[in-house]
Amino acid sequence: MTRSFIEFPSDFVFGTATAAYQIEGAAKADGRGESIWDRFSHTPGKVFEGHTGDVACDHYHRYEEDIKLMHELGIPAYRLSISWPRIFPERGKFNQAGIDFYRRVLETLHKYEIEPAVTLYHWDLPQYLQDEGGWANRATVDYFVEYATKVFRELGDLVPKFITHNEPWCASFLSYGLGHHAPGHHDWREAYAAAHHILLSHGKAVEAYRAGGYQGEIGITLNFTWVDSASNRPEDVAAARREDGFANRWFIEPLMKRQYPSDMVEWVEGRIGALDFIEPGDLESIASTIDFLGINFYSRNVVQAGAGNAHLESQVVQPSADRVTDMGWEIHPESLYRLLTWLKSEYTADLPLVITENGAAFRDELVDGEVQDVDRVNYVADHLEAAKRFIDEGGPLKGYYLWSFMDNFEWAFGYSKRFGMVYVDYATQVRTVKASGKWYSGQIAHHRAANVR
Ligand code: IFM
Secondary structure (H helix, E strand, O other): OOOOOOOOOOOOEEEEEOOHHHHOOOOOHHHOOOEHHHHHHOOOOOOHHHOOOOOOOOHHHHHHHHHHHHHHOOOOEEEEEOOHHHHOOEOOEOOHHHHHHHHHHHHHHHHOOOEEEEEEEOOOOEHHHHOOOHHHOOHHHHHHHHHHHHHHHHHHHHOOEEEEEEOHHHHHHHHHHOOOOOOOOOOHHHHHHHHHHHHHHHHHHHHHHHHOOOOOEEEEEEEEEEEEEOOOOHHHHHHHHHHHHHHHHHHHHHHHHOOOOHHHHHHHHHHHOOOOOOOOOHHHHHOOOOOEEEEEEEEEEEEEEEEEEOOOOEEEOOOOHHHEOOOOOEOOOHHHHHHHHHHHHHHHOOOOEEEEEEOOOOOOOOEOOEOOOHHHHHHHHHHHHHHHHHHHOOOOEEEEEEEOOEOOOOHHHHHHOOOOOEEEEOOOOEEEEOHHHHHHHHHHHHHHHHOOO
16 A cells, blocks of 8 residues: 655655764775774674674765765755764864765765755764763863864855754763663763763854854754653653653753753752762753754653663553564654644744654565565654644644665664665665655655645
């Protein structure tokens, strides 16, 4: 069954997204330095079957054919990220060849009339900064601002939209607290310090962008997981509130309200001690005015009191197997609608919102040159319908970037999870557009046609 296309306002932007470490490969090319993900993926036991991003989709060498394919599919916007260790492979040492690569990529996008959105930090911290504490060390904020300022100067003329950080929750809590991502630490004090320094570096980079007088827009991307309580029992409701505080409010509240959520501050201080890494003036910087908020949405969690997450004394209830993706994440488009509505009413009001990632991993198979990923078509169409409902009610949602353009390195899961609308055969690097890619291309063509009428 093919899904009907959905009507969107004429200024709505459809795009697709990737990130440097997940697709580029060329880990040692043209002076690139080591990142924490090179170190982590090369550490036995950290990534599924020892997979690494050394080659990935070899996009570093194939970017022209990849962008041409985007053009053939009619995709008007593309979100990519810049690899910090390509630009500053050693402390204070600028690498022109790194910038030259991204200039070529951005010029190619412009040639094909594809609008770029550039993320500065999608998790590939230079290893030399991790050696001094990484994001748990306040000095990393200054290094980030140095890097961001250089990128603004060198590439700002080609970039209409900058995103400072992708998913600070993952880069801090998942990486320094839960230990699933690089650098793989299990230290909640480090995790909260890292989260604060990442947010601070965002605010300082926004200030630098404004001071530079650039013409484009700048924002940040947060990942949100909608949280429902498993029951009305007070202990479950309280556990769900903590999960929501941890996953969502800890990040949106300082950005929009200049404060950390008080219920969570109390809980966290009870576990890690005073949050004395917050210095006077930090929250003012963090809450610098942004031009849009990027939202990554995949799923929701149903939560009860329990021991699953010891830090929160909460437990995520296993969703039923018939409505999960290959990541085990519940498919719940209604929660995207609820999230957007909640953000607008509680935090963002008229601030433009952009869905900078949404998509799903499924067990795709290439059969006779085709991938019939009907589940992904339904996932995307259902989420677009939820987004449209929000817009119909006056919500300022301005764009949607499908994660991902092509199958790629899914962090600790290596290449075992496929999120792409384009299938990648990693042995040959041949790309095959999946049914979802064809459907999304059709949705975009429909949108274009409806708006020239
Ligand atoms: O692949 C990731 C991406 O790097 C960040 N957001 C979630 C995606 C799927 O897990």
